[in-house]
Amino acid sequence: LILFSGAEISPNATSTAGVIPFINTTYFDIGYGDLSAGERLIDAQIATSTIYGSTTMGGNRTMFGVNFVDGRIKGYPADAPIKKYYVLYVRGNTAYGTNQFADNGDSTITDNATGLMWMKNDNGVGILWANALSYAEGFQYAGHTDWRLPNAKELQSIIDYTRSPATSSSAAIDTMFNCTQITNEAGAADYPCYWTSTTFSSQTTSDGKAAVYISFGRAMGYMAVHGGWIDVHGAGAQRSDPKTGDPADYPNGFGPQGDAVRIYNYVRLVRDAGTVLDPEAEFGFTPISPTVGQTVQFIDSSTNSPTSWHWSFGDGGISTAQNPSHVFNVAGTFTVTLTVSNGAGSDSISHSVTVVTVGNIDGTLFNDSNQNGIYDNDELGMPGWKVYLSGTTIDSILTDTSGYYSFNNVNAGTFNLYTESREGWTQTIPTAAETTITISSTLNFTINFGKYCPTAQFYRVRQSWNLISLPRQATMLKTVLFPTAISEAYAYNGSYVARDTLENGVGYWLKFPSGQDVCIVGDILFSDTVDVQEGWNMIGLLSSPISVVEIGASSPDITLNNFFGYNGGYMVVDTLEPCQGYWVKASQSGQLFLNVSGIAHAANKVRIVDNGEMPPSPPEFSDVSSKALPNSFVLMQNYPNPFNPKTVITFSLPKENFVRLEVLNLLGERIATLVNERITAGSHSVNFDASNLSSGMYIYRMVSGGYFRSMKLTVMK
Numbered sequence: 001l002i003l004f005s006g007a008e009i010s011p012n013a014t015s016t017a018g019v020i021p022f023i024n025t026t027y028f029d030i031g032y033g034d035l036s037a038g039e040r041l042i043d044a045q046i047a048t049s050t051i052y053g054s055t056t057m058g059g060n061r062t063m064f065g066v067n068f069v070d071g072r073i074k075g076y077p078a079d080a081p082i083k084k085y086y087v088l089y090v091r092g093n094t095a096y097g098t099n100q101f102a103d104n105g106d107s108t109i110t111d112n113a114t115g116l117m118w119m120k121n122d123n124g125v126g127i128l129w130a131n132a133l134s135y136a137e138g139f140q141y142a143g144h145t146d147w148r149l150p151n152a153k154e155l156q157s158i159i160d161y162t163r164s165p166a167t168s169s170s171a172a173i174d175t176m177f178n179c180t181q182i183t184n185e186a187g188a189a190d191y192p193c194y195w196t197s198t199t200f201s202s203q204t205t206s207d208g209k210a211a212v213y214i215s216f217g218r219a220m221g222y223m224a225v226h227g228g229w230i231d232v233h234g235a236g237a238q239r240s241d242p243k244t245g246d247p248a249d250y251p252n253g254f255g256p257q258g259d260a261v262r263i264y265n266y267v268r269l270v271r272d273a274g275t276v277l278d279p280e281a282e283f284g285f286t287p288i289s290p291t292v293g294q295t296v297q298f299i300d301s302s303t304n305s306p307t308s309w310h311w312s313f314g315d316g317g318i319s320t321a322q323n324p325s326h327v328f329n330v331a332g333t334f335t336v337t338l339t340v341s342n343g344a345g346s347d348s349i350s351h352s353v354t355v356v357t358v359g360n361i362d363g364t365l366f367n368d369s370n371q372n373g374i375y376d377n378d379e380l381g382m383p384g385w386k387v388y389l390s391g392t393t394i395d396s397i398l399t400d401t402s403g404y405y406s407f408n409n410v411n412a413g414t415f416n417l418y419t420e421s422r423e424g425w426t427q428t429i430p431t432a433a434e435t436t437i438t439i440s441s442t443l444n445f446t447i448n449f450g451k452y453c454p455t456a457q458f459y460r461v462r463q464s465w466n467l468i469s470l471p472r473q474a475t476m477l478k479t480v481l482f483p484t485a486i487s488e489a490y491a492y493n494g495s496y497v498a499r500d501t502l503e504n505g506v507g508y509w510l511k512f513p514s515g516q517d518v519c520i521v522g523d524i525l526f527s528d529t530v531d532v533q534e535g536w537n538m539i540g541l542l543s544s545p546i547s548v549v550e551i552g553a554s555s556p557d558i559t560l561n562n563f564f565g566y567n568g569g570y571m572v573v574d575t576l577e578p579c580q581g582y583w584v585k586a587s588q589s590g591q592l593f594l595n596v597s598g599i600a601h602a603a604n605k606v607r608i609v610d611n612g613e614m615p616p617s618p619p620e621f622s623d624v625s626s627k628a629l630p631n632s633f634v635l636m637q638n639y640p641n642p643f644n645p646k647t648v649i650t651f652s653l654p655k656e657n658f659v660r661l662e663v664l665n666l667l668g669e670r671i672a673t674l675v676n677e678r679i680t681a682g683s684h685s686v687n688f689d690a691s692n693l694s695s696g697m698y699i700y701r702m703v704s705g706g707y708f709r710s711m712k713l714t715v716m717k
Contacts, residue, residue, distance in 0.1 A: 001028065001068070001088075004152060004212070007201040008070045011256070013041050022071040030068055031086045044069040045076055047085035052234040054166035058226040062234055064161065071200060073156070074219070075234030099158065101176050102343020105307030106142040109176050110273045110343060114157055117273030119147070121178045122194070126264030129211045129243040132195040136269050147269040152198040152212040154270055156238060159214065164235040165190055171216040172235035177268075184220055185260050186229035191217030192266035193241075200240035210240040213265050222258030232257040241265060278345035279306035283338045285351070287692055290328065291358040291409055294692075297325050298336070302347070306340035314353070328355040359443035361389065362406035365399045365419060367458065367519060368450030373429040375448045380458050380517045382451065384483025386420040395717050397644045401484050401516040407717075408645055408691055414438045417447055424521055425453045455524075457543075458517045459579035465511050465618045467566040469540025470504050471578035472522030478502055478510075482518060486639045486650070487511035487619075492538045496619045505530040507538030507581025509619050513639060513648055513685070520579070527595040532558075532586040536615055539584060541576045544596040548574050551606050552593035559607045561585035564615050572610075583615035633707035638688070638700065642716035645691040649674065649700060649713075652683040657705040661686060663713075664699045671698065679704075690715045 006022035013019075014035060021030050033043030045065035052062035052075045062075040065085060077083045100112035107120045123135060132149050139147045163172050171179040171191035184190035198212040219239065221232030233239065241263050250261035282301045290296045300309060300322050311319040313326050314334030328334060332355055339348040365385045366375050381403020389395045389407050391414065399405045418434040419427070427433065428450035437445050457472060465487075474481070478489040478500055488498035490509040502508060505528050524543040532539065548563050562572040564583040576582055592606065634652040641647060651661065661675035671693065674686045688700075695717045701710035 002066060002071065002073075002153070004071065004198050004200065006068070006071055007204055007207070009042060011040055011042055016041060019069070021068050023068040028088070032069060042067065042070045045074075045083075045085050047076075047087055050161050051078060052164070052236070053162055053168070054164045054231065054234065056231050056234050057223075058230060064234065064236060072240070073236075073238035075232075075237060097157070099160075099174065101174055103176055103307075104142070104305070104343055105341075108142045108144075111158065112344075114154070115273055116150075116154060116157070117144075117271050118158065118177070119269045120176065122180055122192070123267040124180050126192065126262065126266055127195075128264060129195055129241075132265070132267045133197065135267055139269060141269070144271055147271050149195060149197040149267065150270040152196040152214070152238060155194060155196050155214050155268070159216070159236045161236050165217055166231075173216055179216060180266060182217070184218060184229070185222070186220065188218075190220075191235075193217070193219075193239075193262060194268055195265045209242055211243050212238060212240050214238050220253075220260040221255075222253040222260070229260070232259070277304040279304045279340045279342050279347050281306075281338050281340045281347040281349040283336075283349070283351070285336070285353060288694070289411070290353065290355050291411075292331050292355055293327060293329060294409075295325050295327055296353065297323070298338075299323050300338065300340070302338070302340045304344075305342055307342045308340065310339045312337045312339075328353070331355050331357045357412045357439070357443070358409040359412070359439035359445065360406065360408050361410060361415075361417065361437060361445045361447065362404065363447040363449065364403045365405065365449040365451065366403050367456060368428040368452045371428050371450075371452050373431075373450055375429075375450065380519075382519050383516065384480075385422075385449075385451075387449070388418050388420070389415050390418075391415040395644070397716075398483065398640055400640075401512075401514050406645075410439055412439045419449050419451075422453075422521075424455060425451050428452050453521050456519050456521045458519050461510075461512050461516060461518055461579075462567065463512060463515045464568070465509060465566070467507055467538065467581040467583070467618075468510055468579055469507050469581040470502055470520065470522070471525060471541060471543045472520050473504065473525050474502075474520065474522035476502060478508075481520060482510055482512075484512060484516065484518075484640075485510045486513050486636075486648075490619045492536065492616070493533070494535070503540075504528055505540045507540050507583070509538075509581075518579075526597070527593075530592045530594065532584070532590060532592055534586055534588050536583060536585050538581050539592065540581055541578055542594055542596050543578055545578065546576050546594055546596060548576065548608065549605065550595070552595075553604045553606045554591035554593070555588070556604050557588060558590045558604075559587040559609050561613055562608060562610050566618070570615060585611075585613060585615075633702075633704055633709075635700075635702040635709045635711060637711060638713045642714040643690070644715060644717050645693075646687060646689050647713060648685050649688055650683060650685045651702055653679060653681050653704065655681045655705075659702065659704040661700065661702045663688065664701065666697060666699065668699075674700075688713075 002022050007020045009019050031044055032041045033039035045067045047065050050064045056062045056075045061078045063078040065076045066073050102110045108117050109120050110117045136147050136149045160173050163170050179191045182190055182192050193213040193215045196212045199208045200210040200212050201207050215237045217235055218231035219233035219237035220229055222229050245263050247263050253259050254261050280303045285296050285298045309322050311324055313336050317326055334353045335350050336353050337350040364381045366379045366381045383399050383401045385399045386396050387405045397405050415437050416434045417437055435447055490496040491499050491506055530539050564570045565573045632654055636650040638647045638649045659675050659679045662670055663672045664670055693715050695715050697712055697714050699710050700713055
């Protein structure tokens with residue numbers, strides 16, 4: 001019932017005028033000490049049924065009383081005729097004030113009776129009241145940051161009046177808690193007083209020089225009549241100390257019982273916890289279908305705040321970690337059981353984990369130029385071909401820049417392996433269109449595919465930007481001709497324009513992730529007529545080299561600037577090579593005539609005039625001789641996409657900055673962090689291996705310097 005909005009009256013007061021008691025007088029009457037009987041007005045203690053386990057005042061049997069006039073709880077003589085008391089009777093809930101402590105296993109204790117969570121340990125040292133408040137501010141402990149200094153009522157709620165230094169050799173608190181041991185004023189082993197956040201007012205409610213503390217050890221006082229320092233008010237007493245000052249100023253304590261003035265008291269923080277319920281066990285694991293020897297990550301998703309975990313993996317393995325990993329070394333179905341516990345109880349749940357045997361299938365799809373059915377050292381792999389693996393489902397993958405493919409972690413079973421069909425190509429090896437593979441005792445297979453086309457020719461491209469053209473008679477989609485390119489195909493018509501379909505006679509910009517050989521199929525291109533516009537043009541070439549002096553023009557009035565090729569920078573050329581594209585600036589619109597025989601229209605051979613001009617820069621941010629840096633943050637589409645199991649993600653920075661690049665599932669849960677550091681300016685590529693992911697769509701996102709962008713990638717197995 002105590003209210004700390006009251007103010008202690010002077011011990012020498014003779015009138016109750018202006019008194020502000022520590023109880024709600026709207027509902028409760030209050031009595032005072034009998035001045036005529038020699039008492040003070042503050043001698044108004046109300047008796048309780050709580051008996052102190054030890055004694056006070058040199059041997060008196062003691063009960064704890066509450067004083068609503070001076071705002072204190074102290075031990076008082078329990079036997080007549082030493083003292084008389086007021087009484088307030090109560091009825092109803094006989095379990096009121098009974099603690100329901102639960103040890104949370106993380107150095108915190110929850111009292112389910114009050115819904116408060118307490119630090120199991122105290123702060124270990126006496127400090128000033130203001131420092132106690134600062135200690136609580138922003139304190140991080142057991143995963144929580146909302147700790148506070150308890151008020152007087154909260155701290156009083158964990159006093160155990162059955163315990164004391166004299167009777168149980170402990171503090172007056174449940175043995176779940178730890179209390180720092182001190183040496184008291186009498187030189188005896190004892191336990192501290194603990195600050196509360198409650199200010200104690202003396203004389204007037206505006207006086208805030210003291211704060212309430214509670215004694216969990218003896219409530220010491222200096223009484224010469226009893227020989228000096230003794231326990232005057234009992235472990236569990238509620239008194240007050242100045243918020244600041246020097247204890248040395250109070251060598252014999254303060255007040256008629258010489259209450260010890262320590263000023264530097266200890267701290268035990270509290271927070272709101274709610275009721276601790278029995279935990280409900282649950283867990284998940286990834287991957288869902290693990291393979292022999294693969295690490296399985298188990299993820300606890302139990303509710304109601306478990307504090308301990310016990311895992312049994314079904315193969316003899318156990319763990320007490322919350323989120324353990326485990327490796328199954330044999331195939332089979334295992335029953336994994338998780339048991340979780342907290343202070344309220346425990347719960348268990350089991351799930352089956354099926355571990356499978358897997359194999360790997362890989363090989364190279366190559367141009368069998370001599371048709372001998374053997375992958376010879378000088379024969380080139382072919383990128384961008386689709387290889388299929390059919391079983392209960394059909395998976396597919398594109399060959400990489402070297403013609404390599406791989407199906408990894410294939411479950412045991414029988415499969416058919418085959419490639420896509422392309423017009424003009426025949427398969428030399430294997431001789432059958434489909435190859436049957438059984439994964440059981442044999443786990444790894446290498447199957448090469450040989451392909452032959454009489455009109456196929458290979459050409460070399462460089463890493464990054466290339467200026468190219470079609471050197472064979474072909475009009476095809478860019479994705480078919482150059483499946484490994486990582487940019488659009490850009491033609492030029494006063495500005496760059498992306499084209500899906502590529503034609504003879506036109507030059508195109510294309511970007512590749514690495515240097516590689518590309519295969520172009522078509523009949524030999526002996527001659528061609530190329531349209532040019534006034535100004536800069538990107539033109540394409542024939543199947544054989546041709547000298548610029550052998551090029552004819554549709555009009556004798558057409559003059560051309562130098563022909564420029566590209567190899568990481570522009571260069572003037574006098575011979576035009578197959579598969580290369582070239583810049584040329586025309587004085588007027590017309591046509592150019594190209595012929596591998598070197599026969600041009602003699603009357604209209606082109607005239608070349610060097611005017612010192614340079615062609616436009618490559619599209620996007622180029623790697624021309626100026627080495628210009630990107631002018632903005634850019635996150636590009638991964639390549640290849642879809643992919644299995646690896647892809648490349650490219651991004652660019654205009655300046656050095658911190659970059660976070662991560663992959664998430666469609667629920668927004670982080671799957672992988674690819675970059676989390678400062679990166680220099682420029683274009684950068686990161687490899688991503690999705691071997692442990694299932695087929696489906698995922699999100700990758702980049703955050704850097706205020707730039708935020710997300711894009712989709714697709715794993716196809």
